[in-house]
Amino acid sequence: MAVDHYENFPVASFLLPRRLVPAVEAIYAFARSADDLADEGDAAPQERLDALARYERELDLIAAGRTPADPMFARLAAAVADHRLSVAPMRELLSAFRQDVVTHRYPDYPSLLDYCNRSANPVGKLMLALYDADDERNVRESNAICTALQLINFWQDVAIDLAKGRIYLPQEDLAQHGVSESALQAGSMDAGWRALMRFEIDRTRALMHSGAPLARRLPGRIGWELRMVIQGGLRILDEIEKADYDVFTSRPVLKAPDWLAIGWRALWM
Numbered sequence: 001m002a003v004d005h006y007e008n009f010p011v012a013s014f015l016l017p018r019r020l021v022p023a024v025e026a027i028y029a030f031a032r033s034a035d036d037l038a039d040e041g042d043a044a045p046q047e048r049l050d051a052l053a054r055y056e057r058e059l060d061l062i063a064a065g066r067t068p069a070d071p072m073f074a075r076l077a078a079a080v081a082d083h084r085l086s087v088a089p090m091r092e093l094l095s096a097f098r099q100d101v102v103t104h105r106y107p108d109y110p111s112l113l114d115y116c117n118r119s120a121n122p123v124g125k126l127m128l129a130l131y132d133a134d135d136e137r138n139v140r141e142s143n144a145i146c147t148a149l150q151l152i153n154f155w156q157d158v159a160i161d162l163a164k165g166r167i168y169l170p171q172e173d174l175a176q177h178g179v180s181e182s183a184l185q186a187g188s189m190d191a192g193w194r195a196l197m198r199f200e201i202d203r204t205r206a207l208m209h210s211g212a213p214l215a216r217r218l219p220g221r222i223g224w225e226l227r228m229v230i231q232g233g234l235r236i237l238d239e240i241e242k243a244d245y246d247v248f249t250s251r252p253v254l255k256a257p258d259w260l261a262i263g264w265r266a267l268w269m
Contacts, residue, residue: 017221020130023079027126030055030076031093038097039164048101052094059094063087085129089122104166112170113147120150131222138218144211145230151204152233155197155240158184158247173199187248197245201237208233216269227266235262 016024037043037051058073067077080087096119106112124142128134154161154168161168162184174180177196179188208230215226232254239252254262 016225022075023083023085023130024127026072026075026079027090027123029072030090031123033072034094034097035100038100045101049098052098052101056091056094059087059090083130085126089125092118092122100166106168106170108172109170112151112168116147116150117143120146127222131218133218133222138214141211141214144207145214145226145233148204148208148211149229149233151200151207152236155200155204156236156247156252159187160251169196169200189244189246189248194245197240197247201240205234205237212269224266227269228262231262231265231269234265 034052034055037055038048043051058068058070061068062073062077062080065081067074076090079085096115099115099118103115106115121143124146125134125139128138128142158167158169167174167181167184169179169184173196174184177199178192179196183190183193212230215223215230217223218226235254235258236252239254239258240247243250243252
């Protein structure tokens with residue numbers, strides 16, 4: 001599966017212990033395909049919801065200790081059994097994907113955080129569980145990192161989401177900075193837009209830094225994996241700023257020099 005298809009998932013990373021690769025790939029296949037059911041193609045909303053309901057039923061089988069006939073879910077069931085994983089985070093992901101089908105605007109920041117709590121944070125919970133490191137403090141800081149990553153995806157993908165009819169920028173933030181939906185559609189780069197993006201990026205960067213102690217505390221490969229993830233997200237925020245907040249004409253892309261900087265910053269965390 002394409003490693004760059006799901007930005008927040010460390011699939012096939014050279015830092016990932018080989019013993020965890022089957023489980024990570026199984027979780028990734030579930031998350032990626034479910035997200036695509038909600039987001040890709042031209043299916044009607046009810047068709048998307050029906051498809052996600054089938055995924056929920058497959059999780060019911062896994063939770064009951066049964067092995068589904070579908071090969072993808074059979075692999076997921078094996079991962080759950082081998083690593084004593086809870087299916088609750090997977091249900092949270094499905095909840096967020098269903099929301100994507102029916103909800104295209106967010107009135108305020110708390111409502112957006114609620115969505116991120118189900119669309120991104122479960123990935124961190126599952127990864128911590130695979131490493132037997134899912135205590136309360138670790139999960140709290142992982143949630144901060146995962147939510148920050150999700151927000152970074154939103155800020156770099158404003159134009160892409162607009163084309164799908166979605167706006168993840170909170171409506172109250174748009175109003176506070178005098179940015180209308182018509183201005184977004186026109187790709188207006190006025191002072192209000194720059195102030196809005198500066199506000200969102202500053203808040204997201206602070207959130208990411210609040211979770212960063214987790215990467216310094218976790219030992220070995222998972223700590224290094226997380227350091228790279230954190231620095232990669234922060235680098236994208238830097239790139240948005242360097243582009244003067246223009247996410248309409250080009251999407252920030254990390255290149256070789258960026259990865260060198262990310263590695264250096266990770267080393268010095």
